[in-house]
Amino acid sequence: AAVAIAPLVGDVxxxxxxxxxxxxxxxxxxxxxxxxxGVYVVFLGWETLRNPLRDSSKADQIEAASVLGFRQxxxxxWLNPHPYMFWLTVAGPxxxxxxxxxxxxxxxxxxxxxxxxxVGCKILFAVMVHAGRLRLQExxxxxxxxxxxxxxxxxxxxxxxxxxxxxxxxx
Numbered sequence: 001a002a003v004a005i006a007p008l009v010g011d012v013x014x015x016x017x018x019x020x021x022x023x024x025x026x027x028x029x030x031x032x033x034x035x036x037x038g039v040y041v042v043f044l045g046w047e048t049l050r051n052p053l054r055d056s057s058k059a060d061q062i063e064a065a066s067v068l069g070f071r072q073x074x075x076x077x078w079l080n081p082h083p084y085m086f087w088l089t090v091a092g093p094x095x096x097x098x099x100x101x102x103x104x105x106x107x108x109x110x111x112x113x114x115x116x117x118x119v120g121c122k123i124l125f126a127v128m129v130h131a132g133r134l135r136l137q138e139x140x141x142x143x144x145x146x147x148x149x150x151x152x153x154x155x156x157x158x159x160x161x162x163x164x165x166x167x168x169x170x171x
Contacts, residue, residue, distance in 0.1 A: 001066075001122075001123045001126045001127070002066040002067070002069040002070040003069040003070060003073035003122070003126070004073070004122030004123045004125075005070070005073075005119055005123075006070055006073030006074045006076075006077050007073075007077055007083070007115065007118060007119060008115060008119060009074065010073070010074045010077035010078055010083075011077070011083060011087075011115075013078065014077070014078065014083045014084060014087060015087050015091075015092075018083075018084050018087040018088050018092060019087065019088075019092050019095075019096070029084075030081040030084065030085065030166070031163045031166040031167055032163070033079055033080065033081040033084065033163075034081050034159050034160070034162050034163030034166070035159070035160055035163035035164070037076070037079030037080050037081065037156075037159055038156045038157065038158070038159030038160035038161075038162075038163060039156065039160065040075060040076065040079050040156070041076065041152055041155055041156030041159060042152070042156030042157060042160070043156075044072060044152050044156070045149045045151070045152030045153035045154075045155075045156055046149070046153065047149075048145060048146075048148060048149030048152060049146060049149035049150070049153070091110075091114070094110065095107055095110070098110075132144075
């Protein structure tokens with residue numbers, strides 16, 4: 001759940017530069033975000049595979065894991081090109097148009113609906129995973145975590161490949 005709320009904080013840092021800066025710049029920054037973000041996601045996948053889970057029933061371990069998860073969620077959010085593209089192509093123009101019309105209610109409802117669904121779905125997924133962990137034996141849960149690490153590795157490699165492919169199209 002700590003990772004799920006990262007976009008609420010992280011998108012503030014994404015929205016302002018996207019609306020002010022990225023509209024004026026080339027799309028090359030998305031390629032770099034894809035490359036750097038891919039490397040970071042590969043790192044997270046590797047760390048997931050490398051570090052076995054410890055007993056997380058102690059309160060101090062849960063709090064430390066939540067803080068670490070939130071920080072990692074922020075970094076992944078900042079290095080992911082998709083929020084920037086969303087705010088540049090969909091949300092940004094919508095918010096700017098409504099702001100020009102002084103339609104603040106629509107902007108607030110849009111933001112509440114968007115972030116409510118985004119964060120709400122992620123929290124629901126986290127709750128379901130946590131509930132599933134309680135039903136799984138430790139060895140089965142370790143296999144699920146290992147599979148998650150492999151998915152992170154694959155997604156990170158895809159992001160890197162996508163960024164390299166976009167660079168090769170420029171050449």
